[in-house]
Amino acid sequence: MMNLPLCKKIIFLIITLIMIDGIGQSLENKKMPGYKPIWFELNQKYEYGDKYSGALGTYTAKHHPLAIYADVVDKTFFVYGGTKSPKSKHLLCMIGEFDHSSGLVSQPLVVCDKMGVDDPHDNPSILIDDKGFIWVFVSGRGKVRMGFKYKSKKPYSIEGFEKITTEEMTYPQPKKMGSTFFNFFTKYTGVRQLYFEKSKNGIHWSEDRLLAAIPEKKDQKSGHYQISAQYKEKKIGTFFNRHPNGIVDQRTDLYYLETNDMGETWKTADQKSISVPVTEKSSPSRVVDYLRLKNNIYLKDMVFDSKGRPICLYIRSKGHKPGPENQPYEWCITKWNDSQWTTHTITTSDHNYDMGSLLFFKKELFLVAPTATGSQKWGVGGELQIWKSHDSGAHWVKEKNLTQNSQMNHSYVRKSENFKAPFVFFWAYGDAHQFSKSELFFGNLKGEIWKLPYNMEKESELPQQMK
Numbered sequence: 096m097m098n099l100p101l102c103k104k105i106i107f108l109i110i111t112l113i114m115i116d117g118i119g120q121s122l123e124n125k126k127m128p129g130y131k132p133i134w135f136e137l138n139q140k141y142e143y144g145d146k147y148s149g150a151l152g153t154y155t156a157k158h159h160p161l162a163i164y165a166d167v168v169d170k171t172f173f174v175y176g177g178t179k180s181p182k183s184k185h186l187l188c189m190i191g192e193f194d195h196s197s198g199l200v201s202q203p204l205v206v207c208d209k210m211g212v213d214d215p216h217d218n219p220s221i222l223i224d225d226k227g228f229i230w231v232f233v234s235g236r237g238k239v240r241m242g243f244k245y246k247s248k249k250p251y252s253i254e255g256f257e258k259i260t261t262e263e264m265t266y267p268q269p270k271k272m273g274s275t276f277f278n279f280f281t282k283y284t285g286v287r288q289l290y291f292e293k294s295k296n297g298i299h300w301s302e303d304r305l306l307a308a309i310p311e312k313k314d315q316k317s318g319h320y321q322i323s324a325q326y327k328e329k330k331i332g333t334f335f336n337r338h339p340n341g342i343v344d345q346r347t348d349l350y351y352l353e354t355n356d357m358g359e360t361w362k363t364a365d366q367k368s369i370s371v372p373v374t375e376k377s378s379p380s381r382v383v384d385y386l387r388l389k390n391n392i393y394l395k396d397m398v399f400d401s402k403g404r405p406i407c408l409y410i411r412s413k414g415h416k417p418g419p420e421n422q423p424y425e426w427c428i429t430k431w432n433d434s435q436w437t438t439h440t441i442t443t444s445d446h447n448y449d450m451g452s453l454l455f456f457k458k459e460l461f462l463v464a465p466t467a468t469g470s471q472k473w474g475v476g477g478e479l480q481i482w483k484s485h486d487s488g489a490h491w492v493k494e495k496n497l498t499q500n501s502q503m504n505h506s507y508v509r510k511s512e513n514f515k516a517p518f519v520f521f522w523a524y525g526d527a528h529q530f531s532k533s534e535l536f537f538g539n540l541k542g543e544i545w546k547l548p549y550n551m552e553k554e555s556e557l558p559q560q561m562k
Contacts, residue, residue: 121210122179122187124255126202126554130547132523132533133176133186135215143418147448149475150525150533152176153507154215156395156450157266157281157320158234162511162521163223168251169195171511171518172229176218177203181532184213188233190221190253191547193518193537199555200547204253206245207233222269222276227251230276230297232267237283242267246297259298268323270331277331277357279306279323286318286341288372289333291358304358305372307350309337316341317374322407326399330355334407334429336385336392337376344415346391348376349383349429351405364405364431382407382429382436391415391447392427396510398453398460400487406430408453408462410444417446418473424449426466428488441482441491442466448475452510452520454540460484461540463520467496469504474527476506481540495542497562503531517543536561 132152139146152175153161162173170192177189188207193200209217217240222230227250235242242264248255265287268279276294281287282303289306308317318338325331332353339345352361352369361369367379376386385392396408407429414421426441444466451464462482469477479497484490498505504527510520516539525533535547537558545558 121208122205123208125205127177127179127187127189127205128202128552129550130191130203130535131178131181131549132525132535133178133184133213133215134525134530134533135184135213136530141416141418143416143473144528146415146417147446147475149471149504149527150506150523150531151215151475152218152523152533152535153509153521154218155266156322156507157268158218158220159268159323160221160512161509162514162518163221164511164513164515164518165223165227165251166513166515167227170251171195171515172221172223172253173511173518173521174206174219174221174231175523175535176215177205185209186212186215186217188217188219188231190219190229190231192253193558194555195515195518197555198557200558201253201555202551204256206231206256207243209240212240216265220267220269222271223251224271224276224297225274229253230269231256232264232269232278234265234267235263236265238263242280244297260300266320268321270323270325272325272328272331272357275357279321279333281319284308285310286316286338287320287343288317289319289321289335293357306333306352307335307337307371307373309374309376309378311339311376318343320346320394322394322397324397324399324405326403329403331357332397332399332405334382334394334397334405336394339386344391346393347385348381349385349392349407349409350378350380351382351407351431352380353405364436383438385411389413393447395450396453398455400430400455400460401458404431404433404487406453406460406488408451410447410449412447415447421447426451426462426464430488437489439489439491442493444468444477445473446475446477449477450507452508454510454514454519456540460488461494462491463497463508463510463540465505465508469527470502471504471527474504476504476527479505479508479522481542497538497542497544503527505536516540517545
């Protein structure tokens with residue numbers, strides 16, 4: 096049996112090593128000297144690489160929004176998954192701010208230290224309430240890792256946050272309708288089932304209400320992913336797919352629901368009332384029967400057009416494995432035209448987990464996405480391009496190449512809500528196939544690009560203009 100003094104020395108050594116690595120000592124509410132987004136791989140290996148891996152600081156598509164412009168202070172606040180060093184995979188849920196009046200970006204703050212978690216499924220999303228307080232919704236992973244809600248200590252300030260709730264919450268998509276908070280999220284009660292909740296003050300929340308739980312057959316598991324948006328102060332909408340028997344790699348079918356009374360009642364696009372939770376795969380809320388067409392769909396983004404009609408962006412493919420086997424990887428729009436749903440193809444890329452954002456600007460619809468093949472073919476991301484539509488997504492033309500001849504891939508382009516140039520959208524950059532340094536960039540629809548400082552000596556610094 097080990098003697099007690101030696102045992103104590105070993106325990107002390109272990110604790111010391113953990114503290115040195117930054118896992119045992121929380122970094123919450125501490126500023127970090129630069130923007131260092133996380134690199135991640137799922138470790139589901141195939142002939143053409145991991146199911147997905149790369150620069151995933153702005154992952155996932157189901158975390159939304161990641162950036163918001165606040166006109167009261169003329170700043171864009173944004174969240175992402177970061178790390179403390181180029182060699183680290185220890186997730187820090189970060190927040191930064193870009194000051195439009197000065198052009199300076201602040202040192203980012205650690206809102207939540209995930210204490211050794213290396214998975215950007217735990218990345219944050221953001222909300223700003225009527226009084227200017229900033230809320231950061233940190234995703235968990237089922238009940239294995241809990242989710243959190245944080246509130247800034249001062250309005251329009253990232254100087255400090257306090258934890259408000261600890262709960263089962265994955266893929267948070269918070270919104271504000273008037274003074275009321277509304278949050279779509281996922282719980283692993285089937286495999287991935289959709290829920291929503293609401294609150295008058297962000298402190299006290301309603302019970303979690305189940306929105307969708309559609310099994311393939313009776314007594315089988317159900318699963319879903321969703322994306323969502325709101326139309327002014329009038330309604331909230333969500334598109335979701337389903338996972339037959341809960342199998343995520345068979346994600347298929349497309350559904351749509353909307354509410355104009357904060358979830359008390361739900362309707363289809365043609366205003367048919369729908370009881371929730373949705374439990375039938377042939378529900379009137381189904382938009383496209385992709386199982387019959389033998390397609391997988393990967394939801395990316397959603398917007399409403401100027402008339403409040405929903406538009407869904409997704410990639411359609413033949414299956415989940417990366418590489419040429421499941422091409423074409425088609426960027427698709429499915430939109431409501433007041434009488435029926437129509438689907439239109441924009442372009443193609445080379446991976447299911449390529450991710451872009453839809454933006455309306457001056458009555459035109461834009462897509463910013465890695466739709467050109469990058470230096471790591473068949474990997475997440477690529478070269479960024481801007482596509483434009485004059486008719487809310489029915490027809491598209493390539494507006495410009497945003498990046499070209501990059502050494503690594505650009506991935507997970509995320510728009511800013513209520514955006515103001517130049518911080519219209521931002522994204523991560525890194526090697527899609529092997530562990531690498533990752534960086535953050537932002538840009539505008541003119542094609543101008545800035546890189547956020549990887550190392551910072553001052554509290555605020557100018558981003559580097561690249562183009």
